[in-house]
Amino acid sequence: MPDANEAGDGAAAGDAVKMIGGVKPPAQPTISNGIIDDWKLWKQAWDNYVIVSRLNKQPADYQTAMFLNVIGPQGLKIYNSFELKENSRDLASILQHFHAYAIGEVNETYERYIFNQRVQKADENFETYLASLRVLAKTCSFEPLTDSLIRDRIVLGILKDDARKLLLQERGLTLAKAISICKSCEAAETQAKAFKESVAPTAINKVARNFRKSSGTKPKPRNQATAKRLGPERDCWYCGNKHIRDKSVCPALGKTCKKCGLKYHFAKMCKQALDKPYAAGTTSKKKVNAINENSYEYDSDSSSTEYISMVNVK
Incomplete structure (x- = not known):
């Protein structure tokens, strides 16, 4: 020029x-x-x-x-x-x-003190921080070490710890490489923030149909139509608790009785153990092969609900 x-x-x-x-x-x-x-x-x-x-x-x-x-x-x-x-x-x-x-x-010692105290501010982008370091270095008489000292000041004064970690991991770090890393980190953070703000949060509701604590809270129907269809709460013949007429909320669903070995009821509600002493822990001439899970139903018209409606035996 x-x-x-x-x-x-x-x-x-x-x-x-x-x-x-x-x-x-x-x-x-x-x-x-x-x-x-x-x-x-x-x-x-x-x-x-x-x-x-x-x-x-x-x-x-x-x-x-x-x-x-x-x-x-x-x-x-x-x-x-x-x-x-x-x-x-x-x-x-x-x-x-x-x-x-x-x-x-120019007080060279003081100018270098100001340079070494310069760190990136919270609301300052990297380009502004770099430009400030270049200006401060002009009155510090750093030649011919200006680039290396600006590089060191970037590593020590950069705001983001993630960027500093990448700078420290780089072997043979030059000023140009340090600038490139810091710009990339800043751009990635800006893009990630914009992406996060543009995507609406999605609520994922999961219904735990097979797990209910026996001492847990009482399940509630989602709406009046469901409540009318399921009817009021009543004592359950399978788990012994009181809940609405819906097998999906029964804690005994899928459980195995420790007395008779059959599924879908607790031992405290077992009637097979009383009627058939050989059902659990004894020798039986008949062997249970399969249980139809779909048969696990509540009968709204009968107070004596059956446990199993289909059992194939040999």
Whole structure:
């Protein structure tokens, strides 16, 4: 990039390149009580204006006059305070004096302290954090270790622990690789968050039909139609508890009696053990082969509900 402060090698007025119209110079710098605010930022805007408008192709006196006009009355007072014995109209020399006035002598130790204290803020994206580190490094005289020290500051100051873990796992980590990893982690987190917000939560209701605690709460019908169909609660001949006339809520469903060896009732409700002493633990001439599970029904018209309606025997 050409030096914004070059005077076109002292080009004469007749040899000067015509300036581009319509390009506005930066606004006057903010000067309060002799202190220039954001001098570095203003100087950057001035350098851009010099190049875009082709001011650097104009005669030296013209460049200086333009600068002194742009900085305004307060800036002109500061200029008049400078002791410029030689080349008092040289723009490069004037800018150096303004820089020394606004910034003063750089305390390298303090600048490095500020750099090493910089961590990513909670509401700050990685690009902003990286740009801040680059700016701070300029006044730390890190050359030629600037990239490696910025890399280390990223590892130590990054907000997300997941990203830091990936950085520490990378062998031969370079600044470029560290930047790539941090950007990828940030993008993945943003995409995952957007995906989560776009998907409506789905409620999954599971009905545990084969498990009910004998001492548990009483099941309730889902609606009035179901309640009317199932009828009121009553003592169950299979489990001994009191519940609605629905086999799916009976805790004895699928259970095996410890007395008779048959299914679908508890031992405390077993009648086979009383009627057939050989049914459990004794020798029987008849062997149960199969039980029809569909036969496990409640009879709403009879108080003496049968346990098994179909048993194949040999």
